[in-house]
Amino acid sequence: MTGSLNTQGSTWNRWDLHIHSPYSILHNEFNNDWDSYIDRLNDLEDIKAVGITDYYSIDGYKEVKKYKEDGFLNNIELILPNIELRLNISTTRDRPVNFHVIFNSEVSTDDIEDKFLRELEFEYNHRKYKCEKSDLIKLGENFVSEKDSEETALRCGMEQFKVSMENIKNIFKRHSTIFKNNYITIVPNSSEDGNSGIRDNQFVATRREIYRFADFIFSGNPQDKNFFLGKNNYSETIEQCGKLMPCVHGSDAHSLESMGKPNYGRHTWIKAETTFRGLKQLVHEPEQRVVIQPHHPENKNNYNIISKVNFQDNSCSLFNETDIEFNPGLNTIIGGKSSGKSLLLYKIAQAISEEEVNLREKDYLWKNPYTKTFINEQPFNVTWRNEENSNTNSENNSGKVTYLPQMYINSLSEDSSNEVLQEKIKSILLEDENHYRFLKEKNELLTVTRNKIEQNITNLFESLQKRSEINNSIEEIGDKKSIEKEVNRLNSELQEKVKQSKLTEEEELKVEQVQTAKKSLQEGLKNLEASQNKISNLSKKLQSINEQVNESLNNNEIYDENDQNIMFIIKNLQENIGESFSMANLKLIEEKNKYSQKGNDYDEKLKQVNEELHPLIEKMNNREEIEQLRKNLEKQNEYVNKITSLEDELGLLEENIIKLCETIINSKKEYMDIQKSIASYFQSIESLNGINVYAYLTFNKENFNEKFLSQFMRKGKIDNIFDRNYEMNIFNDEERFIFEEQNHINKIKYLFDTTLEITENKLKKNYNKRSLIHALFEPYIEVKFDLYKDHDIISEMSPGKRGLVLLELFLDINNENHPILIDQPEDNLDNRTISQDLVNFIRKKSLERQIIIVTHNANLVVLTDAENVIVANQDPQLKENENRRFEYFTGALECDFINEENTNKLLSKGIKSHVCEILEGGKEAFELRERKYGFN
Structure with missing residues (x-):
């Protein structure tokens, strides 16, 4: 029985449960050519399980089984006996309803013949006939002439032999120790010889009884599939059948040419181990386990599927080096406490991507328990389905994986604004090219605006520094009003002194005229100097602006420096701007030179005035005192003029400071408006598979x-x-x-x-x-993202529901199809949420991506219909394990057996038994799954 262990579990394979044999008495086109028949079966390389079908007989099955035992048909893993019967109920086309019974190949052929076929009865003319060759011939002889052969009589007997459902039920009840759970009943649904052919309203109950007795429906019609799975009208299906039912289809081959070739390419693909137990799973999973279509149902890329893993260089004798197989769908790792479940998951993640493991540690949401332990250093290899390898000793591993350690999602869900979650939400949103382009443009605007704010703050403080320097200069000169008052005093005193001089009236008038001319020349000279200073300041300002422009254009955050066309445009722009600034400075220098020439003219005239004034002053009695007064007056006037010039400059500077402050505030508003537009944009996008995004501004x-x-x-x-x-x-x-x-x-x-x-x-x-x-x-303002589902904001959800929503979001990235490794996703979830929401999500996701989970919850193994179960066990004393401290074995959920001779060993039980023993509620989970589809 352990042959069902250490496999990939339930995988998709083609089954044909309806192939007749050359021993089929009715409609036989094989001409009893067994060699050609076996050759044809050998050629069916893509079919792994067949049902050898005969009317009221398993002779064909026994013959095929003998060939298999003799070393033929190695391409076929499972051969089952399919007995086709005729019920004593007719369709509207006056044909009996066909009925099939498929037995477990582990049931002996003797039991099938003695305890089933020979106990089927048909009564004719007050005599009961059994379903055995001799009785069937005798029955047929009632309807053929004496000249006909036994074969003709046998054929006629089979055509006349009809059985009742009551007869079949009683046989199975009478011999339940042999047949219980070892047979499957199938009824066709064709209108000719199937159950749907019973149209008369008087036989509604009969039609329903047949459906309720049957396990499967023989039909490749998509409409039938939808009806029996309750897709069209669930209540009507339950009313008619009492349960949901799977549809299977076969070639119904009566000739070599039709073997394995059903009509319209409607091949039956079953996801199960190729055993009778695997076939029985269709009863409990009628929708997920079987599809009817031309091509293989599993379409995941080979480079996204882990095929097998193994521990290497096992010098410490802790781990087996044998391969641990993985299924392309859902794999569940179970075991007791400290059995090596999480260890295995970690080693897979580590071998594929150290970066993924390190990322989880950097998130500060998970502390790696394997750091600096022998487990971390243990060599480990992962083999992908495309035959590439990833291992812990290689720096160039192929493949990618998402690894979610234990309690990682729970830690992530504690704060919906944490950076890890925010980046995860963004990565999902930005998969859309439009979203990505929008956010990129807005972020570029934010960068430009931010730089503008910083530059204007720098300019502001340069202006404030300049203002401080000017105020200090004015303060050093003195108070303007006091100086102006002193100027008035000196003027009055000077005039009085001049009056007291010996100058004639004409000379006094001359002195006054010359003094006035001198004053005018001095003021003109001061104005020229002020103009020259303004030109110098303007030149410096232009130079500063030119440097700012160049600095902004050199900032590669606003363009792609690898784009040569852009770089050419920017460089050309810089050269043109530089030339313009240079031309402007040249013209300013020309203007300044003009003022310098005028200043020279003023100096020359002032020299002439002083020469003209000097002889007159000499005539004055108190000329030294008057001269001193004049010098002091000139100095005080210079102070007044200097202060006036500084005040003018200060006025312009104050205006600039006010403008800079306004610009900074406006830029801050512009920055916030851009952030609002980002939040508004993402607030309006469509939901991510039912999870909506709530974008908002937050302040740190x-x-x-x-x-x-x-x-x-x-x-x-x-x-x-x-x-x-x-x-x-x-x-x-x-x-x-x-x-x-x-x-x-x-x-x-x-x-x-x-x-x-x-x-x-x-x-x-x-x-x-x-x-x-x-x-x-x-x-400090950031755009944050919250999530809501079913009108609940994630921050207001219970911890369990919040974790579930985050798990859905974390794994629902459209363009990522690599494997998912999750350690105990059920943590902090109640049983109802696990058995409904989490189970449904994992089942749905496993259709798109390979999933490997560690779990203690039976529902995540059974209700998800896990394709592969990995049982982990740590046994230092080797009481349960074969030869290593850590051992793992795999198999399908339907793998179920108990070796009574050695029950203490792990390999003495099948997967189902381990699930029931290891996982709390395992037995109840199996029962719940069966009740779901109407089985008791």
Whole structure:
């Protein structure tokens, strides 16, 4: 029986359960050519199981079985006897309803013939005939002439022999110790000789009884399949049949040419081990276990399927080096505590992708328990279905895998805003090219806007520094009003002194005229100097702007530096801009030179005025005193002119500071508007297989406190720094920032304005206003994604449901089809959620991707109809294991046997028995699955 162990479990294979043999008495076109018949069976390379069919006989089956025992038909793994009967019920076309009984090949042929066929009875003319050759010939002789052969009489007897369902039921009941669970009944559904041919309303109950007695339906019609699976009308199917039923189809071959060739290419594919037990699983899984179609049902790519794994270089004698087989569908690893289940899953992940394992550790949601242990160093190999290998000793492994360690999803679900989950949601959203392009464009805009804010903050503090320097310069010169008052005083004193001089009236008038001319020349010279200073400042400003433009164009975040066409355009633009700035500077220099020439002219005229004034001054009695007054007056006028010039420059600077502040706030608003547009866009997208995305803006209060508030020297409440805090609702009682989308920019503007005005003694050492403003405008706002399903936001779900939704999201990536490894996905889930939601999700997902899960829950093994079960066991004393401490064996769920001679060994039991023993509720799970389809 252990031949059903260490396999890939339930796999898709072609079955043909309706091939007649050359011993079939009715409609035989084989001409008793057994050699050609066996050759034809040998040629059916793509068929793994056959039902050898005869009317009221298993002679053909016995003959084929003998060939198999003699070494023929190695291509066929399972041969079953199919007995075709005729019921004593007719269709509207006056033909008896056909009825098939397929027996387990483990039932002896003697029991089938003695305890079933010979106990079938047909009564004619007050005599009972048994279903054996001699009686069938005698029955036939009632309807043929004496000249006819025994073969003709046998054929006629078979045509006349009809059985009742009651007869069949009684036989199975009478010999239940032999036949219980060892037979399958099948009724065709054709209108000619099948059950649907019973149309008369008087026989509705009869038709229903036949359906209820039958296990399968012989039909390749898609409409029949939908009806018997309850797809059209579930209630009507249950009313008619009492249960859901699988449809199977065979070639119904009566000739060599038709063997294995059903009409319309309607081949029967069954997902099961090629045993009678595997076939019986169709009763319990009528939809998932069988399909009728021309091509193979399993279409996963070979490079996405793990075929087998094994431990290598087993010098420590802890692990067997034999292969552990895996199914392309759902594989479940079961075992007791510390049996090596999670160990096996980890080694598979490690061999395929160390990066995947490291990623889980970096997420800080899982701590690797195997680090620095012998398990981590144990060599391990994974073989893919395309015959490529991945192993722990190679740096260039092929294949990819998603690995979810134990409690990883639960940790992930504790905070829906954590970075791991946020990145996972984004990766799913960005699979759509439109979503990817939209977000890329918006992120580029955010980068540009962010850089603009940073640059303008830099410009702002350069202007603030310049303002401070100008104010210091004015302060060093003195108070303008006081200086102007002194100028008035000196003028009055000078005029008085001049009046007291010995100059004539004409000379005094001349002095006054020359002094006026001199003053005019001095003012003109001052204005020329001011103009030259403005030109110099403008030239410096143009140079700064040119450098900023070049720096922005050199920022490769706004374009692809590998795109040569773009690079050419940018370089050409830089050259043109540079030439324009150079031309402008040349013209400014020309203007400055013109002012310099005018200044020289003024200097020359001033020299002439001084020469003209000098002899007149010499005539004055108090000329030294007057000269000193004049010099002092000139100096004070210079101070006034300098202050006036600085005040003019300060006025322009103040205007620039105001504009920069407005630009910074507007850019902050622009940044937030871009983020709002991102949230709005993703808020409106379609659901991801029933899971909707809720996009919103969130404010990182921890970062804000750490980067901005932490710079203040705190004494008392925060209101002492920001006096409008309560009015504007900026900080709560715990002094945490209150984020409100509609008022956020107003709050930032207030903090900005207030911060610019505070004194730096309110800041901690090593901090200043510049660092504070940069911290204020850090991008604390982020676009976050939440999920909701069935109108429930994930953050408001129970931990179990939240974990289930995250598991669905984590694994529902459309363009990823590589294997999924999950360690105990049932953690924190109640039984109802497991048996319904989680089971349905895993079953659905296993149709698309290979899944390998470690589980303690029977429902995840049985109700998911796991194709392959891996039993793990750790046994240091080797009481249960064969020869290693850690041992694994695999098989299909339907693999069930018990070796009574040595029950303490693991291999003495089949998979089903281990499921029932190891997993709590295993027996109940099998019963629940059977009740689901109407079986008791």
